[in-house]
Amino acid sequence: MDTQRNESEDFMLELGAITKSFGKNTILHQVSLRVRKGEVCSIIGPSGAGKSTLLRCINLLEQPDSGNMSLNGNFYDVSFPLRQDELLSLRRTCGMVFQSFNLFPHMTVLQNVVFPQRHVLRRNESEAREVALKLLDRVGLKNKASSHPTQLSGGQQQRVAIARALALEPKLMLFDEPTSALDPELAHEVLDVMRELADSGMTMVVVTHEMNFARTVGDHLVVMADGHKIEEGIPEAIMDHPQQSRTRQFLSAVNH
Amino acid sequence: MEPLLVVLQGLPLTLIVSIGSFIVGAILAVPLSLGLRTSILPLRLICRLVVDLLRGVPMIVWLFVLKFGISSPEFRLTSLEAALLGLGTISAGYLAEIYRAGLQTVPRGQYEASQALGISRPIAFFRIIAPQAVRIVSPTIATYFIGLLKNSSIASTIIVAEMVFQAQAYARQNLSISGVLPYVFAGLLYIALSVPIAMASRSLDERLRKSVI
Ligand SMILES: Nc1ncnc2c1ncn2[C@@H]1O[C@H](COP(=O)(O)OP(=O)(O)O)[C@@H](O)[C@H]1O
Ligand SMILES: [Mg+2]
Numbered sequence: 001m002d003t004q005r006n007e008s009e010d011f012m013l014e015l016g017a018i019t020k021s022f023g024k025n026t027i028l029h030q031v032s033l034r035v036r037k038g039e040v041c042s043i044i045g046p047s048g049a050g051k052s053t054l055l056r057c058i059n060l061l062e063q064p065d066s067g068n069m070s071l072n073g074n075f076y077d078v079s080f081p082l083r084q085d086e087l088l089s090l091r092r093t094c095g096m097v098f099q100s101f102n103l104f105p106h107m108t109v110l111q112n113v114v115f116p117q118r119h120v121l122r123r124n125e126s127e128a129r130e131v132a133l134k135l136l137d138r139v140g141l142k143n144k145a146s147s148h149p150t151q152l153s154g155g156q157q158q159r160v161a162i163a164r165a166l167a168l169e170p171k172l173m174l175f176d177e178p179t180s181a182l183d184p185e186l187a188h189e190v191l192d193v194m195r196e197l198a199d200s201g202m203t204m205v206v207v208t209h210e211m212n213f214a215r216t217v218g219d220h221l222v223v224m225a226d227g228h229k230i231e232e233g234i235p236e237a238i239m240d241h242p243q244q245s246r247t248r249q250f251l252s253a254v255n256h
Numbered sequence: 257m258e259p260l261l262v263v264l265q266g267l268p269l270t271l272i273v274s275i276g277s278f279i280v281g282a283i284l285a286v287p288l289s290l291g292l293r294t295s296i297l298p299l300r301l302i303c304r305l306v307v308d309l310l311r312g313v314p315m316i317v318w319l320f321v322l323k324f325g326i327s328s329p330e331f332r333l334t335s336l337e338a339a340l341l342g343l344g345t346i347s348a349g350y351l352a353e354i355y356r357a358g359l360q361t362v363p364r365g366q367y368e369a370s371q372a373l374g375i376s377r378p379i380a381f382f383r384i385i386a387p388q389a390v391r392i393v394s395p396t397i398a399t400y401f402i403g404l405l406k407n408s409s410i411a412s413t414i415i416v417a418e419m420v421f422q423a424q425a426y427a428r429q430n431l432s433i434s435g436v437l438p439y440v441f442a443g444l445l446y447i448a449l450s451v452p453i454a455m456a457s458r459s460l461d462e463r464l465r466k467s468v469i
Contacts, residue, residue, distance in 0.1 A: 059372055091374035102369035106387050115383070116373040161369075168373065 011070070012037045012172050012203040018057050018067035018078070020050075027053050028064070029227045035172075035220070040204045042214035042235065045224035046250055051207040054224070055174050058205065059094040060087060072171045092120060095165030099177040101157040103149040103164070109136065110145040113164045120168055128167075135163040139193050155186030159193050166197075173197065175206040211254060215239055223247045259438040262426045263445065266419035269336070270445075273408040273418055276340045278401055281347025288352035293359060303352075310349025315410050318342045323414040339411035347404060354396050358389030398457030402450040409442075419445060 013035040020028040027050045035041045043051050056062040057078070058069070066079040072093050076082060082090065103112050113132035117123045123131070136142045139159035141152075149157050158178055165173060175194065179187035191213050198204055198217050208214055214221055214235050221235040225246045231238060242248045291303030323338040333341065362385050370380035390397070412421035423438035 061368055061371060088374050088376070091372060094372070096369075096372040098365060098369065098372075100363075100365050102363075102365035104366065104369070104384055104388075106384075106391065116375060119376070119379050119383075120374045165373070 009073070010036050012039070012072055013058065013205070014070040015054075015058070016068040016070075018054065018064050018069070020053055020057055020062060020064045027227050028057065030067075031224075031227075031229050033222065033229065033232075035203060035205060037203055038201045039219045040198045040206065040217055041220045041222060042218035043205065043207045043222045043224060044209070044211075044214060044250070044254075045230075046253075049224040050227040051224050052176050055096075055176050055205060055207055058172075058174060059091050059096055061096075088120075092168060093171050094174055095168060095170035095172070096174045097158065097161050097165055097176065097178045099180050101149075101154070101161045101181075103157055103160055105149050108146050108148055109141065109152070109160050112149065112160060113167050116164060117167050131167050132163070135166050136160070138166075138196075139163045140189075153186055154182045155189045158182065158190045162190075162193055162197070171203065173202055173204045175204065175208070177207050177209065179208070179210060209254060211239065211251075223250065225250070259423075259426055259430075259434075260441045262422050263419050263438050263441045266417055266422035266442075267445065269411075269416055269418040269421075270405070270408055273336070273339050273343065273411050273416060274401070274405040277343035277347055277408070278404055280340060280344025281349075281351050281404075284345065284348035285351035285355055288348055289355035289359065292352060292356045307349045307352050310346050311353070313346070315343065315346060315407060316413055318346060319410060319414050335411070335415045338414055339408075339416045343404065343408065343411070347400070350400055351397070354393050354400065355389065357396075358393035359385065361392050362388045395457055395461045398453060398461075402453055405450055405453075406446055 011034050013033070015031060015033040017030040017032055018028055019026065019030050031050075031054055033041070033054075043054065045051055053062055057064045057067075058071075060078065060082065063081055064078045069076045069078050071090060074090070074093075076086070076090065081087075103109075104115070107115060110129070110132055113135060114125070114128045117128040117131060118125065121128075133142060133145065136145055139162055141156055141159055141163070144152060144156060144160075149160065152160065162178075178194070179190050182190065187210070191210060194204070194206070194213070195217050206213070206218070218235045221233060221238050222229055223231040223238065223242075223244070223246075231242065231244045231247050238247065239251060242251055288303055288307060291299055292307065294300050294303075319338060319342040322333055322342045323335060326333060366384060366388065367380065370384050375384070408418060409420035411418055412424065415421070417425075419442045420439075423442045426438045427435045
């Protein structure tokens with residue numbers, strides 16, 4: 001009993017049998033996943049495998065058909081839509097970074113980071129600014145605070161998006177292919193920020209095609225195909241000795 | 257100069273009718289445009305029907321209905337009220353359609369980022385989505401307003417003493433002088449009002465667009 005509770009306290013996120021379909025197509029088949037506190041979990045797999053959908057089920061941007069979830073010690077039956085207050089508190093626990101950045105183009109960089117703090121955490125303006133400037137400094141963009149997002153490179157925009165999410169003090173960060181829209185030279189500046197975030201102890205779930213990141217920063221690797229979790233384990237072990245033929249196919253495709 | 261002075265007396269009502277009915281329309285168009293996009297089918301159909309009716313009815317007919325059609329002894333609209341309500345509701349129909357088009361251009365990612373951050377729906381709509389939509393359609397809104405400014409002259413038919421009404425009255429009383437002169441002045445005043453609006457909207461548009469696209 002005691003050991004069980006301790007064990008479940010080790011986990012930031014536990015997904016239980018998440019199933020999701022769009023119309024007649026089942027996109028996720030009873031996917032379960034456990035992410036320890038402070039762990040970086042990478043999800044890889046071919047396009048269309050359901051990686052984004054799984055990630056979006058975690059913060060309920062997609063409503064699963066059935067399944068359950070435990071996040072930071074709170075249990076949720078996600079077979080039904082949550083109450084609005086539960087939903088907002090769940091989303092407050094997760095930060096999300098999108099492939100397409102999704103900064104607010106009508107606000108400056110600083111406002112992008114300040115605005116959510118004001119409305120979600122109800123921080124006052126000066127406190128929110130202070131937090132924002134500290135985080136912009138952390139991602140190396142304090143000098144761009146008064147620029148508009150469209151004046152920034154993709155890599156810079158993505159770093160602002162990370163700062164915007166961190167400003168709400170999430171317990172878990174979700175990344176959906178954060179570097180896929182970027183040229184390789186710009187991708188590394190984003191990956192550096194993510195590496196630093198991982199080193200600082202943040203729990204992260206990262207959908208990515210960056211095998212090097214998954215191998216060197218990731219603690220746990222999940223391989224998905226056709227809406228199933230087909231393999232998971234220590235990144236080096238899976239990359240060097242994949243057990244499933246689909247994993248082998250996928251790895252040889254990305255490595256060439 | 258007398259005909260110009262007479263027409264100028266109509267200027268305040270021209271401005272009141274056009275700006276007033278624009279404001280009425282701009283506000284009523286918010287719920288209508290949301291209704292045009294709702295996933296609740298009956299509500300969407302009703303809003304669609306209302307918008308199409310408002311855009312389909314000739315202004316002059318609608319003004320006559322409001323001014324002379326409602327004639328219960330205890331409730332009757334004044335000419336100005338009928339003009340504001342009539343042109344306001346028709347504007348609501350057009351502006352709802354313009355807003356809807358603008359809202360459609362805001363990328364899904366903007367809604368998703370707001371949701372993921374835990375920003376409540378009303379705040380996301382009014383502070384994140386709507387400002388971007390309005391920036392994109394602001395030239396269309398300015399064009400509509402210029403049209404409305406000129407269409408406010410239709411209010412003369414229900415006895416609102418705006419510029420065209422004044423021109424008409426003067427011309428009728430001074431047939432001998434030059435019947436066309438007051439109309440020429442009225443025309444020049446409309447141009448003097450709309451050209452700066454068009455110019456301002458173009459320069460505003462360039463600045464706003466730079467910060468959205
Ligand atoms: N909103 C949606 N409506 C219908 N089908 C969708 C939707 N989102 C994703 N899908 C489908 O779900 C499958 C998995 O998509 P996704 O989770 O984006 O895969 P991945 O991120 O692994 O590339 C794809 O076949 C995609 O077409
Ligand atoms: Mg994806």
